[in-house]
Amino acid sequence: MFGQGPRAIAVLTAILVALQLSACGGDSSATEIAEIESVEKDLRENGVNEDLRPDILSFGKVGSEAELEGATAVARAYLNARASKRYSDACAYMSKYMLAVAKGAARQADETGCAAGVERLSRVSSRDDSGGPPRIDPSSIRRANQRTFVIYEGDDGGTYAMLMQRKGGTWKIQGFEPTRIR
DSSP, X not given: OOOOOHHHHHHHHHXXXXXXXXXXXXXXXXXXXXXXXXHHHHHHHHSOOGGGGGGGGGSSEEOOXXXXXXXXXXXXXXXXXHHTTOHHHHHTTBOHHHHHHHHHHHHHTTOOSHHHHHHHHHHHOSOOOTTOSOOOEEEEEEEETTEEEEEEEOTTSOEEXXXXXXXXXXXXXXXXXXXXXX
8 A cells, every 4th residue: 555665766866866957057056956965865864775674673772652652643644644635734744854855846846845745746656545544553663863663554454664753852754655564
């Protein structure tokens, strides 16, 4: 039903490459170039390599029950907003990195803003929102440094991991969609 498959990663990478190429054309400021380079660095450092999917279950350390509850609430709200096509609401749950990705996707379609980018990325996502908001039955939270995964069982009985980040006591979405582990 949903996962962070090769197609979604390829689309995000293509968007970022196109953004960088357009930034080199002289119309973009040094700030935009720095932002794109920062997003690309974050993608390399924070992306989920498909070969590492089974390792997510043993990643870092197990987080607390309070961390699991807080991060799960944000993951649910984000996925519910996307499924309900409330894209601006989905943006409120996204990390700085994901906001840059969404805004970059919007610029590729000559649109502006995070909501337009989330809508565009949702169209090429491997996640199927047609069934409505997903059921998330959390089982654990795994964390190390800035990277955290909420592990949960989905509607289809599969196990998923949502990449999250905690900044200043607030949980944010760090990956556009959950990764199917099994």
